[in-house]
Amino acid sequence: MDRRKSLKAMFAGTVTSGFMFTSCLTDTEKSAETTTPVAGDSEEASGYGRTPEEAARDKDLMSTTFFNEHEMITLAIVADIIIPADETSGSATDAKVPEFIEFIVKDMPHYQTPVRGGLRWLDYESKKRFSTEFKEASEEQRLEIIEDIAYPEEVKPELEQGARSFATIRNLVCTGFFTSEIGIKDIGYMGNVPNVWDGVPDDVLKAHGVAYDERILSESIKPEERNEVANWDNYNPEG
Amino acid sequence: MSFQIKKTSKVYDVCIVGSGAGGGMAAKVLAEAGFSIALMEAGPNFDPANPEQQTQFKWPYESPRRGAGTTRAFGDFDMAYGGWDIDGEPYTTKDGTKFDWFRSRMLGGRTNHWGRISLRFGPLDFKRKDHDGKGDNWPIGYEDVKPYYDKVDKLIGVFGTKENLPNEPNGFFLPPPKPRLHEMYLKKHGEKMGLPVIPARLSILTKRIDNRRGACFYCSQCSRSCSIYGDFSSSSVLVKPALEYENIDLYVNAMVREVLTDESGKASGVAFVNKADMKDYEIKAKVVILAASACGSARILLNSKSSKYPNGLANSSGVVGRYLHDSTGSSRMALIPSLMDRKRYNEDGVGGMHLYVPWWQNDTKNLGFSRGYHIEFWGGMGMPSYGTGMGMEHLNGLVPGADGQMKRAGGFGAGLKNDVRRFYGATVGMSGRGESIPQFNNYCEIDPNVVDKFGIPVLRFHYKWTDDEVKQAKHMQDTFEELLTNMGGIFLGDKPGADTDYGLEAPGRIIHEVGTTRMGDDPKTSVVNRFNQAHDVPNLFVVDGGPFVSQADKNPTWTILALAWRASDYLIDEMKKMNI
Numbered sequence: 114m115d116r117r118k119s120l121k122a123m124f125a126g127t128v129t130s131g132f133m134f135t136s137c138l139t140d141t142e143k144s145a146e147t148t149t150p151v152a153g154d155s156e157e158a159s160g161y162g163r164t165p166e167e168a169a170r171d172k173d174l175m176s177t178t179f180f181n182e183h184e185m186i187t188l189a190i191v192a193d194i195i196i197p198a199d200e201t202s203g204s205a206t207d208a209k210v211p212e213f214i215e216f217i218v219k220d221m222p223h224y225q226t227p228v229r230g231g232l233r234w235l236d237y238e239s240k241k242r243f244s245t246e247f248k249e250a251s252e253e254q255r256l257e258i259i260e261d262i263a264y265p266e267e268v269k270p271e272l273e274q275g276a277r278s279f280a281t282i283r284n285l286v287c288t289g290f291f292t293s294e295i296g297i298k299d300i301g302y303m304g305n306v307p308n309v310w311d312g313v314p315d316d317v318l319k320a321h322g323v324a325y326d327e328r329i330l331s332e333s334i335k336p337e338e339r340n341e342v343a344n345w346d347n348y349n350p351e352g
Numbered sequence: 353m354s355f356q357i358k359k360t361s362k363v364y365d366v367c368i369v370g371s372g373a374g375g376g377m378a379a380k381v382l383a384e385a386g387f388s389i390a391l392m393e394a395g396p397n398f399d400p401a402n403p404e405q406q407t408q409f410k411w412p413y414e415s416p417r418r419g420a421g422t423t424r425a426f427g428d429f430d431m432a433y434g435g436w437d438i439d440g441e442p443y444t445t446k447d448g449t450k451f452d453w454f455r456s457r458m459l460g461g462r463t464n465h466w467g468r469i470s471l472r473f474g475p476l477d478f479k480r481k482d483h484d485g486k487g488d489n490w491p492i493g494y495e496d497v498k499p500y501y502d503k504v505d506k507l508i509g510v511f512g513t514k515e516n517l518p519n520e521p522n523g524f525f526l527p528p529p530k531p532r533l534h535e536m537y538l539k540k541h542g543e544k545m546g547l548p549v550i551p552a553r554l555s556i557l558t559k560r561i562d563n564r565r566g567a568c569f570y571c572s573q574c575s576r577s578c579s580i581y582g583d584f585s586s587s588s589v590l591v592k593p594a595l596e597y598e599n600i601d602l603y604v605n606a607m608v609r610e611v612l613t614d615e616s617g618k619a620s621g622v623a624f625v626n627k628a629d630m631k632d633y634e635i636k637a638k639v640v641i642l643a644a645s646a647c648g649s650a651r652i653l654l655n656s657k658s659s660k661y662p663n664g665l666a667n668s669s670g671v672v673g674r675y676l677h678d679s680t681g682s683s684r685m686a687l688i689p690s691l692m693d694r695k696r697y698n699e700d701g702v703g704g705m706h707l708y709v710p711w712w713q714n715d716t717k718n719l720g721f722s723r724g725y726h727i728e729f730w731g732g733m734g735m736p737s738y739g740t741g742m743g744m745e746h747l748n749g750l751v752p753g754a755d756g757q758m759k760r761a762g763g764f765g766a767g768l769k770n771d772v773r774r775f776y777g778a779t780v781g782m783s784g785r786g787e788s789i790p791q792f793n794n795y796c797e798i799d800p801n802v803v804d805k806f807g808i809p810v811l812r813f814h815y816k817w818t819d820d821e822v823k824q825a826k827h828m829q830d831t832f833e834e835l836l837t838n839m840g841g842i843f844l845g846d847k848p849g850a851d852t853d854y855g856l857e858a859p860g861r862i863i864h865e866v867g868t869t870r871m872g873d874d875p876k877t878s879v880v881n882r883f884n885q886a887h888d889v890p891n892l893f894v895v896d897g898g899p900f901v902s903q904a905d906k907n908p909t910w911t912i913l914a915l916a917w918r919a920s921d922y923l924i925d926e927m928k929k930m931n932i
Contacts, residue, residue: 161414162407164396164433167423171416195764216416264762265745280745283764287741291772292418294411297736300776304700305409305735307569312530317695323536332513332551334527334558339567342560343526345506350514350522 174219180229185211187232187248188282194259195286201299205286208293214285224281231278238275309336364390364601365927367622367637369608369652372461373909374895374916375643376586376594381920383594387927390635391591392606392624394644395433395457398464398587400577407431407576412737420738425454427737431464431577432456436860440805444812451676451796451813452860453647459604460587461645462863464577467704468554468584469728469907470510472501472914474519476714477787477904484722486789486820490901491873491882494521500914508584508913509561512553520710526559528552528706529570532699534691534731534780535707541838542709547727547831552708555584555910565589572734574703583703603635609808610656610665611640611892617660619892622652625806639891639923639932642869643916646676646897647796650868651811653879654798664798666869666886666894669876673797675790675867676815677903680725682825682848682855684832685781686841689751691731692778699733699777711905721823725786725905727831733777741772748775750842779844780836784828787905788821790867794859815859825854864908866897884919891932895919 163171180188192205192214205211218224235247235258243254250258262268262276263283290296312333318324325333365387368375379391400406407429412418415428422428425435434456443453456462475494481487498521505524512525528551531539542549556574560567565588566580574583581588594600605627612634614620621636642649650673656665664672711724748771749761763771799812829847836843848855859865872878875887880899886892895916897908926932 161410161428162405170423175416196769197765199766199769213416213418217418217420220417220420220422259764263764264760266749266761280762283744283762283768284742287744287768287772288418288738290769291741292412292736292738294413296741297411297413300736300740300773301696302733302735302776303696303698304733305411305571306698307571308698308700310529310570310698310701313533313536313699314695314697317533317697318536320695321533321536321690323533323540325530325536329530332527333530334511338527339559342562343509345524348524350502350524352514 174216177219178215179218179225180215183248184229184232185215187235187246188214188228190248190255191232191235191259191282192286192289194255195283196290203295205290208290208295210286210289210293213289213293214282217285217289224285227278227281228285231275231282234275234278238272309339311336362388362636364388364635364637366390366639366641366923367392367635368641368643369622370394370461370643370645370648370896371459371586371591371602372643372645372896373463373586373912374897375641376460376463376590377913377916378641378643378893378895378920379600380590380594381917382924383597383600385920385924386599389600390637391594391600391602392608392622392635393459393461393602393604394607394627395459395461395605397602397604398433398459398577399592400431400464400581400585400588401579406579408573408579409571410576412735418738426465426575429573429576431458431575432462433458441810442802442804443810444799444802446812446814449813449815450858450860451815452858453811453813453865454860454863455645455648458587459591459602460577460585463584463586463909465575466909467907468556468574469704469708470553470555470584470910471710471726471904471906472521472523473497473904473906473911474521476519477902477906480723480787480902486722487902488790488870488872491871491878496882497911497914497918500918501910503917504910504913506561508555508589509557509565510553510555510910511551511558513551515548515550517548517710519714523553525553526557526561529558529702531706532701532732533694534688534777535705535729537688537691537780537839538729538782538835539707542835544838545834546712547709547835548712549707549709552705554702554704556702556704557582558702564593568702570700570702572700572703606633607806607808608644608652609806610652611642613656613658613660613665613889617889619665619889625808630806639893639927641893641895641923642898643894643896646866646868646900647811649894649896649898650796651798651808653869655809661888666879666888666892668888669879671792671870671877672879673811673868674792674795675870675901676794676796676813676865677788677790677867678859679862679864679903679905679907680786680788680817680821680824681783681857681862682828683781683783684829684836684843684847684855685779685845686836686839686843687747687750687775688778688780688839688841690840691780692751692774693754694733694777696733700735701732705729719823719827721820721827722789723787723820723824723905725784725824725828727828728783728785729780730782731777731780744768744771744775746844747771780839780841782832782835784825784832785862785864785905785907786821786824786828787903789818790870790902791816791818796868813860817853817856817859822853822856825856829854864897864903866900866903866908869894869898870901871899872901883922884915885922893919893923
């Protein structure tokens with residue numbers, strides 16, 4: 114991309130989108146533990162313009178499994194606490210967010226320890242408070258723990274590590290959800306289709322107190338002229 | 353015609369190394385003129401309309417990493433095969449300095465993903481030394497290049513507006529697209545500060561220019577390379593038509609090692625590695641044109657050593673690799689509360705900004721730094737991608753919720769989910785892209801100890817910004833702060849200070865590196881003459897960013913194209929006169 118977009122724009126993922134500004138796009142940190150190869154689970158990775166090397170890497174990642182069953186169940190519970198279903202759209206698990214996180218921790222190994230450790234932290238905290246694993250705790254008990262670690266500015270010192278790993282999981286859940294088909298519909302993104310841009314709708318301009326002036330209106334491309342072939346015969350670049 | 357590789361006894365008229373902007377232009381002009389041509393590309397063939405390679409219109413969820421940049425620096429859908437780091441193709445740095453070298457190994461090279469910002473250099477840009485005493489003037493001026501800028505505008509297409517700004521020359525402009533909402537904010541508040549907020553100049557077809565290429569359909573994905581060729585990439589717009597001629601052969605996956613010379617010291621062809629079989633081959637040619645990128649061409653020249661040319665080819669001056677310079681860059685972003693809870697509509701537009709700010713202080717003295725910068729904008733309701741929705745704890749505590757009460761930063765559940773919606777499209781950012789002053793002591797050279805996987809000695813970089821660039825970055829930050837504040841912005845992240853050189857990016861990050869084979873009238877202080885022809889070797893040309901004496905605050909591509917066309921016309925003329 115345009116390097117002309119700054120790195121921060123790059124971080125946001127696309128040319129103009131996004132409002133993420135704390136995480137990294139690339140896996141720059143040193144990798145954590147190695148993954149355990151498991152047979153099966155090798156969804157074919159293709160269809161999005163990969164080079165042969167990239168396709169082979171995807172396939173390789175998909176042939177391994179990182180989280181065990183207990184971790185996946187716990188992750189699904191936490192994901193749905195972070196992004197539940199509401200009147201607009203489904204939940205994180207409806208959008209297959211845990212499966213996305215399973216892939217992303219293999220793609221970016223620096224996530225492996227914080228996420229796995231964060232799930233373990235929840236289990237231990239739950240055992241201390243309620244003598245049961247997080248996934249076996251009641252909904253009320255689970256929310257009591259999450260409430261204590263979800264607001265980084267007011268976390269008790271003894272819970273700080275829990276809050277930190279929860280923030281990592283929250284980031285992955287939010288981005289996993291809002292880049293899914295369900296999430297994109299939810300957020301109201303209406304592009305990625307051939308169309309003819311003719312400016313911001315009038316009511317929006319008005320609501321924001323701005324207007325296209327005469328010059329913009331006269332000089333900008335008219336939708337009906339876009340398929341004409343430009344003719345320079347009467348064009349004076351100096352004029 | 354295109355084939356993988358075979359050893360050939362054929363002697364081509366011209367061998368062109370590299371298929372980006374400069375090489376593509378030379379290939380098109382010289383193929384049309386009837387010369388037999390070998391076009392060498394280090395990467396694979398590429399066509400954005402090839403379904404196997406196409407990323408345009410892919411959704412983030414078609415990628416298991418949702419478009420993140422794990423394998424491609426600018427994300428999964430960005431159309432550059434390569435990046436700042438390529439497996440098996442290292443480079444090094446020395447003396448604790450830093451330079452990041454971005455390479456794209458594919459037909460068309462970096463023109464497949466670039467920002468399409470197509471700015472002519474102005475009269476001042478060729479003669480900056482006359483005004484500030486720093487660096488060197490170009491041996492040529494705007495009037496020499498203007499006819500070629502005009503031709504490039506018409507051949508390739510660029511939108512913009514005639515602003516009659518002395519150093520931002522008018523051109524043959526297609527009509528620009530109307531601004532997006534955040535750009536209207538930037539225009540309103542920028543103009544109050546005295547900034548010229550004008551339509552961007554991008555090589556994207558808002559209107560057709562021929563019957564070969566389609567008009568832009570506003571998907572905003574130029575960085576993915578356009579499948580209907582509605583934007584400029586060298587492969588789609590120059591190489592593809594050139595290959596329709598019988599007299600041109602394209603060699604892909606051909607990594608050029610060195611330029612070969614004969615007993616008389618003239619170039620006689622190139623030696624290259626065929627990546628498919630990792631064996632060495634040679635191409636013979638009467639003329640060699642290097643267009644392998646500024647650093648790529650310098651590397652080839654420095655590696656082309658012989659008893660006649662112990663310092664490398666075309667390097668009697670010792671300045672091959674010297675005067676390497678990239679644009680400066682620094683950025684800031686803010687949340688604009690009045691853009692929250694926006695009404696949804698398709699705001700994709702073209703791939704990149706619709707408005708920008710050209711440098712506005714050419715006449716101001718005593719700024720504390722010499723050269724200017726332009727400002728690029730970003731924002732809007734773009735396609736979500738990996739990263740969208742992250743960092744909510746840094747946003748949702750900044751402003752009151754829908755109920756008017758301040759919220760605790762962070763959270764979870766339905767409230768958090770709704771916050772992500774509320775902030776969508778509400779952040780705006782800007783980046784300065786400035787002119788640096790070329791330095792003899794900023795350079796690339798051959799590392800005596802390291803080779804790449806092909807056995808080719810690699811580049812070693814030495815690059816330090818000077819006080820001029822640092823002070824310019826400070827000025828950028830002050831401008832960004834004023835403009836975003838006037839827009840009611842809440843800054844995201846602290847203002848970069850002296851400890852970070854005011855957010856000045858490391859050299860190489862802006863990917864406008866030029867200057868390594870600079871142009872000049874004096875063979876003792878320059879590598880090529882006014883027509884991109886090597887002083888030492890008359891049948892050797894360099895037509896990438898290497899010949900730039902200075903790069904203005906303008907993105908270099910339009911000038912590379914104009915100079916490559918001009919050099920090709922000169923070459924045709926010289927061949928006709930039997931001077932070469």
